[in-house]
Amino acid sequence: MSVIIAMHEFDTPSHARTAHGPGHDAGAPVRRVHAAPAAPGTTTEPGPRTLCGKDTFAMRAAGPPAAPPAGSPAGPPWYPPGEASLVCPSCDAAMDDG
Template identity: 75%
Template sequence: MSVIIVMHEFDTPSPARTAPGPGRGVGSPVRRVHVAPAAPGTTDEPGPRTLCGKDTFAMRAAGPPTGSPWYPPEEADLVCPSCDAAMDED
């Protein structure tokens, strides 16, 4: 896998990532942390689905991983187990 992007799923769905300004969900607690491959031809836009198959449209990109593990350590208890398992397979 090439470029991946950490995604935040909020309790309150966020509008499209391209919407200007803070969206719904911003400031709300993160419900789950996922990972998505970058969209083809980009390094900073997530593809349409996370590794566990969820739609990324209503999520917010948290950015690329900054090391190992792929998720922010302070969010370890929020990591999607399916995304984490998919990352372990690579």
């Protein structure tokens, strides 16, 4: 599977990302965390759709996932720490299948 970027979907409408960074107001509540494959040729920009099919244009990258605890056999989750309750079930299922 390609590089996966965790994306925040917000409760309130936002301005689209710009070349200079996210257009979303800081502090807006996160509605869901989605997984999106990186756009071709990059490891930092999301492709146009999440694994569940949502448009990433008005979403913002959630940041890198946490490193696994020392001695942990499992790798880190694809989503940021502390956001497990916000993970999109469809994206999570697609990640499990990957």
